[in-house]
Amino acid sequence: MKVERLTPIEYTDLILPQGYSVSEESLWLFTEEENSFRSEVRALFGKEIVPMTQQFEKNNVFPRKALQLIAKKGYLRYPFPKKWGGLNEGNGVTKDFIISEELASISPVTSTARVATMLCGIPICRFGSDYQKEKFLKPLLLGEKIGAIVITEPNAGSDTARMQTIAIREEKHFILNGEKRFITNGGEAEVNSTFAITDRSVHPHKGMSCFVVEKDMEGFEIVEHYDLLGMRGARNGYLRFRNMKVPAENLVGMENLGFRVLLDELDIERTVIAGEAIGHARRAYEIALEYSLLRVQFHQPISEFEAVSFKIAEMHTKIEAARLLALKAARLVDADRSASMEAAEAKMFATNMSVEVCNEALQILGGIGYTTKFPVEQYYRDARMMKIAGGTTEIQTYLIARELIRDAKKKRKEWNQTEPF
Ligand SMILES: Cc1cc2nc3c(=O)[nH]c(=O)nc-3n(C[C@H](O)[C@H](O)[C@H](O)COP(=O)(O)OP(=O)(O)OC[C@H]3O[C@@H](n4cnc5c(N)ncnc54)[C@H](O)[C@@H]3O)c2cc1C
Known part of the structure; x- marks a missing residue:
C-alpha cells in the first residue's frame, strides 16, 4: 500500500533552480553568446538578488541596493552606445530583454525599478546634449542615480496629448508647473525625464517638450506614494511641480519636439x-x-x-x-x-x-x-x-x-x- 504524505507541501519542498523550465530548445533562436549571457545574468541574480527579495515583499523596502548592484555589473547599459558608457554591440535591446525576463522572474519590483531607470536614460541618450549625457546619463548607467520616466497625469493617461503640465520659457530657464501620477521610482529618482507642454497655441503633438527634472530642484514635491495591489517595495509617486525653475540646458532635444x-x-x-x-x-x-x-x-x-x-x-x-x-x-x-x-x-x-x-x-x-x-x-x-x-x-x-x-x-x-x- 502506498504511503501518502501527511504534512502539507512547503515552498521549500520544491526543487526550483533558476530557469527551471527554460530548455535549450526554448532559446534556440538566441545566439550562443546571448545564451551564455543569460546564464551569467541568471547566476548573478540568483546569488545576489534572491536573498534580498523578502525585504522588498515583506518590509516594503525600495530595491535601491539591488539596483546599484545590477548597475555595477553593467546590466543597465546594454541599450546604450559605448561612447556614453553603454555596452551595445548591435543586440543591446535583445540583451536588455533577456535581463528583464531573468530579473522579473526573481524580483518583479527590482525589475520594474531597473526598467524605469533605463527608460529615463533613453531620451537623454537619443536626443540629449553632451552635457546632459555626462551629467545625467552616465550616473544613471553606473547606478549612482536612479531614474524615472514622467509622462502620466491625473487628466492624461492613455491620451498623453491631454497633458496639462506646462513649461514656460523665461530667458535661460523654463518655469514648470503641473502634476504627474503613477510614476515608477517617483520620489526616489534623482533624474526624471519629464514631458510638458511648451506651446499651448498648437496641438500638443507639436507643442510638447522633454526636460530633465532633478529631484533636488526647488518646487519638486512628492504628494504621495500609492499603495499598490502588487510590486511591494516599489515607489509609485504622485508628483507636483510648483514654479520650478528648470535650466534651459535641461531641455532634452528641441523645444516643442517632445512628442x-x-x-x-x-x-x-x-x-x-x-x-x-x-x-x-x-x-x-x-x-x-x-x-x-x-x-x-x-x-x-x-x-x-x-x-x-x-x-x-x-x-x-x-x-x-x-x-x-x-x-x-x-x-x-x-x-x-x-x-x-x-x-x-x-x-x-x-x-x-x-x-x-x-x-x-x-x-x-x-x-x-x-x-x-x-x-x-x-x-x-x-x-x-x-x-x-x-x-x-x-x-x-x-x-x-x-x-x-x-x-x-x-x-x-x-x-x-x-x-x-
Ligand atoms: C504600477 C504602474 C506604474 C506606472 N509607471 C508609470 C511611469 O513610470 N511613468 C508614467 O508616466 N506612467 C506610468 N504609469 C501610468 C500608465 O502608463 C497609465 O496608467 C496608463 O497609460 C493608463 O492611463 P490611465 O491610468 O490614466 O487610464 P485611462 O487612460 O484613463 O484608461 C482607463 C481605461 O480606459 C481604456 N481606454 C482609454 N483610452 C482608450 C481607447 N482609445 N480605446 C480603448 N480603451 C481605452 C484603458 O485601456 C483603460 O482600460 C504607471 C501605471 C501603473 C499602474
Missing part, C-alpha cells in the same frame, strides 16, 4: 515589459509544475489529471509564444527598424499571457495558492501591473489594429491599380 522623443522610447519600453511579463509567468508556471508533481489527490499526483496537465501544456506554450514575439520585436529595434506594431503585439500578448498563466498557476495550487505560503499570489499581483503600465492592453490592441487596417487599405489601393490575379 517625437516620447514616441521614440516606446518600442524599447514595450519590448522590455514583454520580457518582464514572461519572467513573471515563467516563475509562476515553474512553481505550479513542480507543485503538481508533489501534490497527491485521489492517490495520484495532480499532474496526472488531464485538467491539470493540459493547463501546464497551455501555460508553457503561451510563455514560449510570447518569448518568440518579444524576441522578434527586440531584433527589429536592435536593427533600428520600426517595430511599433511588433512591440505592441509583444506587449499585448505577453502581458495578457502572464496574467492568465499566473492565474492558472494559482489554480493548480488550489487553496494554498491563495495564501502567501507560496509566491504565486505575489506574481499574480505583480503581473497585473503590466497590462496597464507602458500603455494599456486596449491601447496596444488599438495600435495593432490601426497598423493592420492602414496597411491593408494601402495594399488594396496598390492592387486596384495593377492587373487582378
Whole structure:
C-alpha cells in the first residue's frame, strides 16, 4: 500500500533552480553568446538578488541596493552606445530583454525599478546634449542615480496629448508647473525625464517638450506614494511641480519636439515589459509544475489529471509564444527598424499571457495558492501591473489594429491599380 504524505507541501519542498523550465530548445533562436549571457545574468541574480527579495515583499523596502548592484555589473547599459558608457554591440535591446525576463522572474519590483531607470536614460541618450549625457546619463548607467520616466497625469493617461503640465520659457530657464501620477521610482529618482507642454497655441503633438527634472530642484514635491495591489517595495509617486525653475540646458532635444522623443522610447519600453511579463509567468508556471508533481489527490499526483496537465501544456506554450514575439520585436529595434506594431503585439500578448498563466498557476495550487505560503499570489499581483503600465492592453490592441487596417487599405489601393490575379 502506498504511503501518502501527511504534512502539507512547503515552498521549500520544491526543487526550483533558476530557469527551471527554460530548455535549450526554448532559446534556440538566441545566439550562443546571448545564451551564455543569460546564464551569467541568471547566476548573478540568483546569488545576489534572491536573498534580498523578502525585504522588498515583506518590509516594503525600495530595491535601491539591488539596483546599484545590477548597475555595477553593467546590466543597465546594454541599450546604450559605448561612447556614453553603454555596452551595445548591435543586440543591446535583445540583451536588455533577456535581463528583464531573468530579473522579473526573481524580483518583479527590482525589475520594474531597473526598467524605469533605463527608460529615463533613453531620451537623454537619443536626443540629449553632451552635457546632459555626462551629467545625467552616465550616473544613471553606473547606478549612482536612479531614474524615472514622467509622462502620466491625473487628466492624461492613455491620451498623453491631454497633458496639462506646462513649461514656460523665461530667458535661460523654463518655469514648470503641473502634476504627474503613477510614476515608477517617483520620489526616489534623482533624474526624471519629464514631458510638458511648451506651446499651448498648437496641438500638443507639436507643442510638447522633454526636460530633465532633478529631484533636488526647488518646487519638486512628492504628494504621495500609492499603495499598490502588487510590486511591494516599489515607489509609485504622485508628483507636483510648483514654479520650478528648470535650466534651459535641461531641455532634452528641441523645444516643442517632445512628442517625437516620447514616441521614440516606446518600442524599447514595450519590448522590455514583454520580457518582464514572461519572467513573471515563467516563475509562476515553474512553481505550479513542480507543485503538481508533489501534490497527491485521489492517490495520484495532480499532474496526472488531464485538467491539470493540459493547463501546464497551455501555460508553457503561451510563455514560449510570447518569448518568440518579444524576441522578434527586440531584433527589429536592435536593427533600428520600426517595430511599433511588433512591440505592441509583444506587449499585448505577453502581458495578457502572464496574467492568465499566473492565474492558472494559482489554480493548480488550489487553496494554498491563495495564501502567501507560496509566491504565486505575489506574481499574480505583480503581473497585473503590466497590462496597464507602458500603455494599456486596449491601447496596444488599438495600435495593432490601426497598423493592420492602414496597411491593408494601402495594399488594396496598390492592387486596384495593377492587373487582378
Ligand atoms: C504600477 C504602474 C506604474 C506606472 N509607471 C508609470 C511611469 O513610470 N511613468 C508614467 O508616466 N506612467 C506610468 N504609469 C501610468 C500608465 O502608463 C497609465 O496608467 C496608463 O497609460 C493608463 O492611463 P490611465 O491610468 O490614466 O487610464 P485611462 O487612460 O484613463 O484608461 C482607463 C481605461 O480606459 C481604456 N481606454 C482609454 N483610452 C482608450 C481607447 N482609445 N480605446 C480603448 N480603451 C481605452 C484603458 O485601456 C483603460 O482600460 C504607471 C501605471 C501603473 C499602474
